[in-house]
Amino acid sequence: MEDxxxxxxxxxxxxxxxxxxxxxxxxxxFEICTRLITRHGLALSxxxxxxxxxxxxxxxxxxxxxxxxxxxxxxxxxxxxxxxxRWLDHPEDTP
Amino acid sequence: MEDxxxxxxxxxxxxxxxxxxxxxxxxxxFEICTRLITRHGLALSxxxxxxxxxxxxxxxxxxxxxxxxxxxxxxxxxxxxxxxxRWLDHPEDTP
DNA sequence: TTGATAGGCAAGCCGTCACTTGCCTAACAT
DNA sequence: ATGTTAGGCAAGTGACGGCTTGCCTATCAA
Numbered sequence: 001m002e003d004x005x006x007x008x009x010x011x012x013x014x015x016x017x018x019x020x021x022x023x024x025x026x027x028x029x030f031e032i033c034t035r036l037i038t039r040h041g042l043a044l045s046x047x048x049x050x051x052x053x054x055x056x057x058x059x060x061x062x063x064x065x066x067x068x069x070x071x072x073x074x075x076x077x078x079x080x081x082x083x084x085x086r087w088l089d090h091p092e093d094t095p
Numbered sequence: 096m097e098d099x100x101x102x103x104x105x106x107x108x109x110x111x112x113x114x115x116x117x118x119x120x121x122x123x124x125f126e127i128c129t130r131l132i133t134r135h136g137l138a139l140s141x142x143x144x145x146x147x148x149x150x151x152x153x154x155x156x157x158x159x160x161x162x163x164x165x166x167x168x169x170x171x172x173x174x175x176x177x178x179x180x181r182w183l184d185h186p187e188d189t190p
Numbered sequence: 191t192t193g194a195t196a197g198g199c200a201a202g203c204c205g206t207c208a209c210t211t212g213c214c215t216a217a218c219a220t
Numbered sequence: 221a222t223g224t225t226a227g228g229c230a231a232g233t234g235a236c237g238g239c240t241t242g243c244c245t246a247t248c249a250a
Contacts, residue, residue: 003107010105011208012098022182029227048209050227069217069226077183084175087117106238124197143239145197150237164196164247 001060005079008059014052016040018061021075028070029053096155100174103154109147111135113156116170123165124148 008014013036020035021027027035033049036042053073056062063074103109108131115130116122122130128144131137148168151157158169 006101006105006107006110007207010101012101013208015101018182030225044208045210046227047211047229051208071227075182077179080179080182084172084178087113087170087175088172102237108238125195139238140240141197142199142241146238166197 004055004059005061005083008055008061011052011055013042013044013048014056016042017049017052017056018075021062021073025074026072028072032073099150099154100156100178103150103156106147106150108137108139108143109151111137112144112147112151113170116157116168120169121167123167127168 016036017032020032020039029046029050032053033044033046036044036049053062053064057064060079061076063076065072065074111131112127115127115134124141124145127148128139128141131139131144148157148159152159155174156171158171160167160169
């Protein structure tokens with residue numbers, strides 16, 4: 001799980017996808033593809049983006065819901081919140 | 096720089112090295128090798144660890160200082176502090 | 191000086207990863 | 221029913237990453 005989280009964040013395209021979902025939640029695969037092209041000049045195939053989304057979903061950074069033939073992708077920031085905590089001082093833990 | 100930071104964190108062995116440096120700062124290459132074996136059962140070659148340390152240093156997560164034939168490795172947590180900030184709500188930024 | 195210790199450099203191996211291509215299913219519109 | 225749109229599955233390719241091996245330099249002690 002932790003492994004999948006860090007692996008998911010290791011790829012710059014996946015970080016861009018997280019950016020786009022931060023900007024607007026609940027996008028479909030095609031919307032994400034379009035935004036990667038228009039806003040970042042990244043002309044990836046649909047499958048490439050789909051595979052990235054699968055990696056992000058495996059890391060629980062993205063959650064999906066289906067509606068008919070659409071699949072919407074929602075950002076889940078919870079895994080990100082304590083990502084670096086183990087290496088940082090936690091003054092709140094040491095009273 | 097950001098790319099190197101996330102790539103550095105993507106490897107579980109490197110995260111263990113950060114753990115060991117969190118536990119005790121300023122270790123030499125051989126000390127880190129020894130701790131990886133004794134505390135985690137990780138029998139890596141010296142060069143493998145050395146290459147990991149180079150990646151961590153490129154990400155500015157580790158800083159080094161030489162003293163004679165010894166090279167000491169110090170943890171630098173600064174890059175970790177705002178690692179996930181771009182995807183999280185920053186209530187302190189929005190008054 | 192000799193030997194031992196701490197570390198560096200470079201080439202090579204092998205597995206994983208990002209991406210493409212081709213084909214397939216499901217849902218909706220006409 | 222047919223065509224179109226949204227998405228999925230699977231195999232293949234090329235590159236990168238982690239690790240090893242072999243050899244080399246530098247520092248210190250005897």
